Amino acid sequence: PNQPPVVFHWFPFLGSTVVYGMEPYKFFNKCQEQYGDVFTFVLLGRKMTVTLGPKGNEFVFNGKHADLCAEEAYTHLTTPVFGSGVVYDCPNHMLMEQKKFMKFGLTTETFKAYVPLIKDEVVNYFQTSPFFNGQSGKVPLSTAIPQLTLFTASRSLQGREVREALTTTHADLFHDLDMGFTPVNFMFPWLPLPHNAKRDKAQKAMAKLYLDIIARRKSGEESKKEIDMIWNLMNRSYKSGESLSDLHVAHCMIALLMAGQHTSMATTTWTLLHLAAKPEIQKALYDEQIKVFGKDLAPLTYEKLSELQMVSNVVKEILRIHPPLHSIMRKVKSPLHVPDTNFVIPTTHFVMAAPGVSAMDEKYFKNAKEFDPFRWVGHEADEDNAEKFDFGFGLVSKGTASPYLPFGAGRHRCIGEQFANVQLGTIISTLVREFEFSLPPGQKDVPLVDYNSMVALATAPAMVHWKRRGG
Ligand code: HEM
Numbered sequence: 001p002n003q004p005p006v007v008f009h010w011f012p013f014l015g016s017t018v019v020y021g022m023e024p025y026k027f028f029n030k031c032q033e034q035y036g037d038v039f040t041f042v043l044l045g046r047k048m049t050v051t052l053g054p055k056g057n058e059f060v061f062n063g064k065h066a067d068l069c070a071e072e073a074y075t076h077l078t079t080p081v082f083g084s085g086v087v088y089d090c091p092n093h094m095l096m097e098q099k100k101f102m103k104f105g106l107t108t109e110t111f112k113a114y115v116p117l118i119k120d121e122v123v124n125y126f127q128t129s130p131f132f133n134g135q136s137g138k139v140p141l142s143t144a145i146p147q148l149t150l151f152t153a154s155r156s157l158q159g160r161e162v163r164e165a166l167t168t169t170h171a172d173l174f175h176d177l178d179m180g181f182t183p184v185n186f187m188f189p190w191l192p193l194p195h196n197a198k199r200d201k202a203q204k205a206m207a208k209l210y211l212d213i214i215a216r217r218k219s220g221e222e223s224k225k226e227i228d229m230i231w232n233l234m235n236r237s238y239k240s241g242e243s244l245s246d247l248h249v250a251h252c253m254i255a256l257l258m259a260g261q262h263t264s265m266a267t268t269t270w271t272l273l274h275l276a277a278k279p280e281i282q283k284a285l286y287d288e289q290i291k292v293f294g295k296d297l298a299p300l301t302y303e304k305l306s307e308l309q310m311v312s313n314v315v316k317e318i319l320r321i322h323p324p325l326h327s328i329m330r331k332v333k334s335p336l337h338v339p340d341t342n343f344v345i346p347t348t349h350f351v352m353a354a355p356g357v358s359a360m361d362e363k364y365f366k367n368a369k370e371f372d373p374f375r376w377v378g379h380e381a382d383e384d385n386a387e388k389f390d391f392g393f394g395l396v397s398k399g400t401a402s403p404y405l406p407f408g409a410g411r412h413r414c415i416g417e418q419f420a421n422v423q424l425g426t427i428i429s430t431l432v433r434e435f436e437f438s439l440p441p442g443q444k445d446v447p448l449v450d451y452n453s454m455v456a457l458a459t460a461p462a463m464v465h466w467k468r469r470g471g
Contacts, residue, residue: 001337001344004049007031007041015042021183024326024451028052028357038338040349047349048329051338052357054364058401059338060328060353061409065092070412072331073350080199081181081258083207083251092411097238098252099415105157105232106415111422112302113227114156118426119300121152126434135468138440140461141269149265150174152423158257159228161213170209176202181258181454203254210250229253260416263324264423266455269462270322271314271428273446274371276437276464281373284310285432286469297433305425313373315424319406320359321371324455328353328408356456358403365403435466 009015020027020043028050031039037052051059060068071088079089087095125148126132131139155163166174180199213230233252237243244252275282288310289297298304305311329352336345345351360368365375407414414420431437439446440463447459 002342003346004038004040004343005035007035007039009042013045017044022451025356028354038341038343048352049345049349050352050354052354054358054401054403055339057353057355057358057405060330060351061405063330065411067334067336068330068351069333070330073329081177081203082255083203085248086251087255096411101233101236101244102252102256103415104236105229106419111418114422115300115302115305115426117156118152118423119430121155122148122427122430125151136466138463138465140463141272141458142460142462145269146265148427149268150261152427153260153264157229157260157419158253159226159230165209170206173202173205177206183454206254207247207250210253211246214246214249229256260419262455264420266322266324266457267315267318267424268427269458271318272437272464273458273462274318276439277446278371279438281314282432282436285314289429289433300426300429302422305422308425308429310373311425311428312421313376314428315421316376317371317373320365320404322456323356323359323406326354326356326456355405361403434469436469438465440465
C-alpha cells in the first residue's frame, strides 16, 4: 500500500503552511488538479492528509472514533478558551453525552420563546446603534454584526443574566477570550503571546460569571426561574449517574457561546453583503414577508419562520459559498485505508475534510460561483439527513457522502443548526422589513474572504449602505 502523494514544498517544517493559510480553497483546488482528491501537505511540521469530494467528506466525518480522533486535533485551540473537562478535554463518550444535554436546551419550546427575544434585540440594536441614525447611512459589518449576533445569542440561548453582563461588566472579557480563539493556537497554544495571557485570565473570569449565576440560582436568590440553557445543563447527569458539575456547566456554556458566535457572525455578514449586491433577492425576501405575515407585517413567530422558504434558501446558499469552517481535522489513530484508492494513511498523520470544496464544484452545483438562492427551490428536503444521527456510540448516519455539509456529519455533527436557523432567520427577516441594503457606490462585488480568523470572514470593514424602506 502507498501513502498519498505529498504536496511539493521547499522548507521541511513550514511546508505549505503559508499558501494554505492565506487562501485554503485556492490551495485545495490547485492540489486537487495536480494530485487528485487525496494528498498530504505539511502544516507547521504536521502531515495533513486532505480527502476531497463527497467521498472524502464521508471518510472524515464518518470515521470511527477508534480510527479518527477530533480531540487531539482541536484541544490545543479549544481547551484554553472553553475551559477544562468538556468538549475536547474529556473522553469522546463524554462529549457525546454533553451534546445530548445541550440538545435538551434546543427544543421547539425554547425556540418559540427565542424568536421574540432575538427580534427585540435586533430592533433595539438599530434603534440605539450610531450606525443606524437617520433615514439612510452606512454600516461597517465587521463591527456591527459581531455585536448583533452576540446580543441575540446571549439574550436567547445564554440567558438574561449573561446578556446583561456582556454589555456591561464582561464586554472586554469576552473580547479578550475571543482573541485567544485564533488559528495560530492550533499549533502554538502555549506561546507566551500577550493575547494568550489575557485569554487565560478572561477564561477564568467568564467561568466565574456562570458559576455566580449558578450559585445564585441554587440558593434560590433568583426570584424568577429562568428556563434556559444554564437551567437545562444544571439539571443533567451523565449515564454514570454523576451530574454535570457547576464548572462543567460553565465551560459548556462558554463552548456554546464561542461555537455559535463565530459561525453566526460570519454567516450574517455574508448574507447582508450578498443581499446588498443583489437587490432582487431582497425584494423576494420582502415579498415573502408580505405573503406570510400580511401587508401589515404581523410579528415574527417561530411557526411562521418555518414558512419562510426564501429565508431558508438564502441561508443555505450563503453556507454553500461561505461555510464558516473551511477545514475539519482529525488525528489518525490506526492506519487507515482510503476507500477506492490504494492509499493507506499512517498514524503519524492528521486527516482533513474541506466540504466547502465540493460545495463550490461545478460537478455538483451549476454556476457554482454564483450566489443564487433559487437553486434550492424544490430541494428543500435534501439536507434533512440531519436528525437521523443519533448520539449512540459508533452509529453513523446514511447519506453523508454529500457535496454539501456546512454543519458536518457523523458523531461530531453540529447541534446548533436549528438554533442558527432561528437566529439568522429572525435577524434577516427583521432587517429586511426595515431596510434596503446596497454595496458602496462603485463597488461591484462582495469583499474578499479573510482566512486569518477562526471562520471565513469578509475583509474588514465590509461596508454596506442602507436606507429605510419607504423612506
Ligand atoms: C459542530 C458548523 C452553529 C455548536 C460543528 C461542525 C460544523 C459546524 C462543520 C463539525 C465540526 C467537526 O466535525 O469537526 C456550524 C455552522 C454554524 C454553526 C456552519 C452556523 C451557521 C453552531 C451553534 C452552536 C454550535 C449556533 C451552538 C449553539 C456546535 C457543537 C458542535 C458543532 C457543540 C459539536 C462539536 C463536536 O462534536 O466535535 N458545527 N455550526 N454550532 N457545533 Fe456548529
